[in-house]
Amino acid sequence: MKVRSDHKTLNGLEKAAVILLALGEERGARLMERLEDDEIREVSYSMAGLGTVSGKVVERLIQDFTHRFSGTGELAGTFDTTERFLSKFLSGDRVQEIMADMRGPAGRTMWEKMSNVNEQVLATYLRNEHPQTIAVVMTKIRPEHAAKVLGLLPQNLVQMVVSRIIKMEAVPRDVLEDVEKTLRSEFMANYVRTLGHDSHAIMAEILNRTEKGLFDTIMEPLERRMPESAHRIKQLMFTFEDLGKLEPQAIQVLIRNCDTAQLALALKGLDDGMQIHFLGNMSERAGNLVRDEIELMGPVRASDVEAARLSILRTAKQLAEDGQILITNNGDQANMLVY
Structure with a gap:
């Protein structure tokens, strides 16, 4: 050293x-x-x-x-x-x-950290900043990340930002330091606090990715020993039933990214309302094919159905993390989870 x-x-x-x-x-x-x-x-x-x-x-x-x-x-x-x-x-x-x-997020410098923040989260924050500030940020983070963030900003704001980037000369060190200081104190601190220090949220995220058998093994004793924590974790979890609260556009994106046979298996045994929410957002032909597949498959193992639903949940989470859809676990727009 x-x-x-x-x-x-x-x-x-x-x-x-x-x-x-x-x-x-x-x-x-x-x-x-x-x-x-x-x-x-x-x-x-x-x-x-x-x-x-x-x-x-x-x-x-x-x-x-x-x-x-x-x-x-x-x-x-x-x-x-x-x-x-x-x-x-x-x-x-x-x-x-x-x-x-x-x-964290991963990276030693401020700009490395910013380049690892989800583009949807960063865009949501930046849309309230001055175009010149956004322009500075766009020139400092990774180009591929900047491209994704720009794509999520309002079109009129994008034009102002692009104009300032084109005209931008060397940014004075004191100006850059002011921008860094503001981002660190107003954005990164809150971002890390929100994502990194809620142990219940971390546990909910882990349980979101477990099979039902393991979930029951963990939650049943937890509900007896720590009922308040168990209730909080369940509130934070994103379940397959929560997919029924997705907006039509989001459910359509999810369907396009799911295997038809797997989707049919996941819908097996669900109430009519949930099935309609999925099938109603498909073309008539595709919806009929899935309905026929559900009827023809006959009895299936509950573990297979659970595995199919877990796979679709993972797909939904990945789409959310990629900024393609927004998901919520309680139907309340104020508590929308943005990934």
Whole structure:
């Protein structure tokens, strides 16, 4: 690992991070807790990215305290040391929020992180931003990702953004830093908090992908031991029955991506309303074919039906993640799940 041996290569935030680490967890924490939230976040980023700093640089940066730190030697700024440092004066949830913000979505830089945010989510946020800001973002994230995001923005807004990209010269560093800071504090922090810290949502996502037998094995004892959590998880789960709440356009996209035989098996035994919701969004000929297949297949194993429904659910989730459809688990537009 490369050692930082020249203090001139450190910027102001990195120097502050070195001094705070050199002061030790207790003393450094007492000093750091006096900072504002955005300052804590900025210093934390620098601290986590320091790597190894030579003892010579440490001494140079804390000349007023040389007599105390002359034997300090090397120190290392890593994610683990940063997390322990923050835990001295912040709540566990706050520490996890900051650390998750630094670790993900995948990517070390702000723009790498933005390039890993689902395009539908990013487009929804950006449509309320100034066209110039959107133009800057589009030029910094991966081109293929920018293309998908632009395709989800209103046409009149796209034209304004494209015009600004074409006319854009080199973006001043201070302007770019302001955009990065805004995105980090207003968007990425909320994005990570929403997606990364709801344990019930994580459990619901896991259970969405399990077979019914395993689902029952997990949920039955959970309902006895932790009824409130079980209820919350069920509310967050997206089930096959929730497909009945999809808009006609979304159900048509789903049908086009499903195997006909598998769809017929999945619809076997469902109430008439659910069957009609699917078959009514197919052409008359295709709908009749599926109806005939359902009638001709006779009795089938419940496990086969469940497997077919789980496969279609996975297809729906993938289409949602690709931004092709919107899905909801409660029929309420205000609680629409956007992937």
